[in-house]
Amino acid sequence: MSINKINVDLAERQYDIFVGGGVLSGASDKILPLLKRKRIAIIADENAYKFHGDKLISSLESQGVEIKTIITKSGEGTKSFSSFENVIEELLEFGIERSDIIIAFGGGVVGDLTGFVAGVVNRGVDFVQIPTTLLSQVDSSVGGKTAINARAGKNLVGIFWQPKLVLADTSVLDTLDRRDIMAGFAEIFKIGLILYPQFFDYVEENAAKILDENGQARQYAIEKSIEAKAKVVAEDEREAGVRALLNLGHTFGHAIEAAVNYDETKWRHGEAVACGIAMAARYSKRIGALAADKCERIENFIRDCGYRYLIKGDKTFDANAMLKVMSHDKKNSGGKINLVLLKDIGNAYVHKNADVADLLEFLKEECS
Ligand SMILES: NC(=O)c1ccc[n+]([C@@H]2O[C@H](COP(=O)([O-])OP(=O)(O)OC[C@H]3O[C@@H](n4cnc5c(N)ncnc54)[C@H](O)[C@@H]3O)[C@@H](O)[C@H]2O)c1
Numbered sequence: 577m578s579i580n581k582i583n584v585d586l587a588e589r590q591y592d593i594f595v596g597g598g599v600l601s602g603a604s605d606k607i608l609p610l611l612k613r614k615r616i617a618i619i620a621d622e623n624a625y626k627f628h629g630d631k632l633i634s635s636l637e638s639q640g641v642e643i644k645t646i647i648t649k650s651g652e653g654t655k656s657f658s659s660f661e662n663v664i665e666e667l668l669e670f671g672i673e674r675s676d677i678i679i680a681f682g683g684g685v686v687g688d689l690t691g692f693v694a695g696v697v698n699r700g701v702d703f704v705q706i707p708t709t710l711l712s713q714v715d716s717s718v719g720g721k722t723a724i725n726a727r728a729g730k731n732l733v734g735i736f737w738q739p740k741l742v743l744a745d746t747s748v749l750d751t752l753d754r755r756d757i758m759a760g761f762a763e764i765f766k767i768g769l770i771l772y773p774q775f776f777d778y779v780e781e782n783a784a785k786i787l788d789e790n791g792q793a794r795q796y797a798i799e800k801s802i803e804a805k806a807k808v809v810a811e812d813e814r815e816a817g818v819r820a821l822l823n824l825g826h827t828f829g830h831a832i833e834a835a836v837n838y839d840e841t842k843w844r845h846g847e848a849v850a851c852g853i854a855m856a857a858r859y860s861k862r863i864g865a866l867a868a869d870k871c872e873r874i875e876n877f878i879r880d881c882g883y884r885y886l887i888k889g890d891k892t893f894d895a896n897a898m899l900k901v902m903s904h905d906k907k908n909s910g911g912k913i914n915l916v917l918l919k920d921i922g923n924a925y926v927h928k929n930a931d932v933a934d935l936l937e938f939l940k941e942e943c944s
């Protein structure tokens with residue numbers, strides 16, 4: 577399969593994303609020009625490293641680069657103050673300098689942690705994203721949002737710090753769990769629902785191929801999602817406008833994740849987003865923004881892909897608790913709840929200052 581290049585056009589902070597099968601074996605060609613000296617630190621997810629680390633290491637070693645590898649444990653627990661501290665201390669011990677490069681090798685967890693670390697160690701060093709999950713390739717590695725989690729909630733401590741380069745090798749997706757493919761796919765069809773109706777038609781028609789085969793359809797879906805995100809980020813890096821639409825399904829989704837204490841064995845982020853999108857569609861219909869047949873089409877699609885699209889009857893969920901989480905969302909301002917809703921397939925908008933009493937009523941119906 578071919579390798580394509582997508583640019584994130586952020587003036588002096590612009591960078592390229594290389595996407596396709598086999599990108600990793602040529603990693604050193606892309607990374608070496610960024611190095612001031614032949615020394616590099618890699619923060620690697622344990623599973624990504626176990627399955628695919630050798631390709632990256634041998635590509636860099638063949639060019640005589642000295643490598644320091646810091647392996648992190650799989651899972652959301654790694655986005656913590658303690659691993660942040662450990663990684664920083666190890667980097668400083670390695671003698672990381674301002675002009676060095678750090679590589680994030682793994683999924684969104686490692687990407688978010690490494691980006692934050694890179695942004696603050698020595699007051700900021702450059703970094704390269706090598707995303708190894710579907711979600712991180714289409715979403716978290718693009719756009720420069722970095723974060724770790726705090727007791728009060730997820731992603732509350734971080735900075736905007738753009739990478740210098742992103743290498744998305746689609747062949748590494750072969751070793752992912754089915755559930756992680758599903759989780760990533762939610763962020764793919766989300767893009768269609770927000771902005772690109774024809775892309776939604778495409779993913780709807782080709783869902784089985786995208787989910788089951790590492791072939792042309794998946795490659796196309798990944799590229800199109802990256803292109804779309806790159807465009808949104810270039811227009812609105814700091815989420816003052818259009819970038820907020822990428823949160824479709826996320827406010828409801830976070831309430832789902834919080835209800836299970838972010839236990840990924842119960843709900844992966846992307847699975848919660850898929851169900852959250854179904855909820856956003858139903859709420860859009862309820863307030864008269866979205867036609868009933870469009871809502872049904874979205875719900876059927878999410879169900880047919882194999883996601884949960886309803887939380888009815890599940891004792892885990894409580895409407896009041898969900899509303900509380902939703903009212904603490906970072907996207908809110910002035911104590912008001914803002915929601916990304918749909919007017920149509922391919923047409924999302926920010927619904928400001930939602931009617932809280934009505935939202936609670938809706939959540940009670942969803943949970944009952
Ligand atoms: N910064 C952003 O803009 C942004 C956007 C979306 C999500 N996120 C964050 O991303 C995180 C989720 O990312 P994720 O879904 O990639 O999860 P993840 O990083 O936890 O990876 C999922 C699982 O896949 C394993 N893994 C990684 N690569 C593998 C491979 N090639 N083969 C086999 N196993 C592999 C990991 O060990 C882990 O168990 C969340 O913390 C979320 O907050 C950030």
Ligand SMILES: [Zn+2]
Nearest residue numbers: 763826845849
């Ligand atoms: Zn997401």
